[in-house]
Amino acid sequence: MDIDLVIDDLVEHGFVLVPQFLDSTEVRGLASAMQERRDLFCQAGVGRKEGHFVVEQIRGDHIYWIDARDPVAAQVLDRLNELKQSLNAALYLGLDELECHFAAYPAGSFYARHLDQHRGEDSRVVTVVLYLNSEWEEQDGGQLRLYLDEHRHLDVLPEGGKLVVFLSDRFEHEVLAARRERLSLTGWFRRRSK
Numbered sequence: 001m002d003i004d005l006v007i008d009d010l011v012e013h014g015f016v017l018v019p020q021f022l023d024s025t026e027v028r029g030l031a032s033a034m035q036e037r038r039d040l041f042c043q044a045g046v047g048r049k050e051g052h053f054v055v056e057q058i059r060g061d062h063i064y065w066i067d068a069r070d071p072v073a074a075q076v077l078d079r080l081n082e083l084k085q086s087l088n089a090a091l092y093l094g095l096d097e098l099e100c101h102f103a104a105y106p107a108g109s110f111y112a113r114h115l116d117q118h119r120g121e122d123s124r125v126v127t128v129v130l131y132l133n134s135e136w137e138e139q140d141g142g143q144l145r146l147y148l149d150e151h152r153h154l155d156v157l158p159e160g161g162k163l164v165v166f167l168s169d170r171f172e173h174e175v176l177a178a179r180r181e182r183l184s185l186t187g188w189f190r191r192r193s194k
């Protein structure tokens, strides 16, 4: 990964794809570590605090919040934190904490169009999504649909090892239904609270 190119792309477009952030061995390792914890996954909800509900018509994934010290994810968290340092050095974003979870979308489930920033709260600055699906084909579906503007969208196939980075307040996006279980690690670099 050429970090300077990644940052140039992010500055120019507000998003960037890194097709091989992890190699296939790393993807399999992380996916099986994730599967070992499947009993601990909870159905994801929408909204925060009192306004937090499970609504399968909006999102059908199951998630597991990753502790920053969790050895299972140590290597990948190190890599993501390197990316954060570079983003801060180049763009003065003041990114601090990385909040992240594993997500498993059962076949047929999806996440309707949304923005990642919670209403009235702008601490999520940059979204990162890392896919953990070995041998994913076009016909498996499950694309991340990123709405670039009113007229254009980009469909990203959730192929293992691919990282998508985008500005959290800029792009509405959705996850299309897949024909197989779809695995990922999703995170947000948050801004230091003032």
Ligand SMILES: O=C(O)CCC(=O)C(=O)O
Residues within 6 Å of the ligand: 103, 111, 116, 129, 143, 144, 173, 174, 175, 184, 186
């Ligand atoms: O898995 C993806 O491609 C995106 C997930 C997402 O939008 C989210 O968790 O907020």
Ligand SMILES: [Fe+2]
Residues within 6 Å of the ligand: 114, 115, 116, 173
């Ligand atoms: Fe999202």
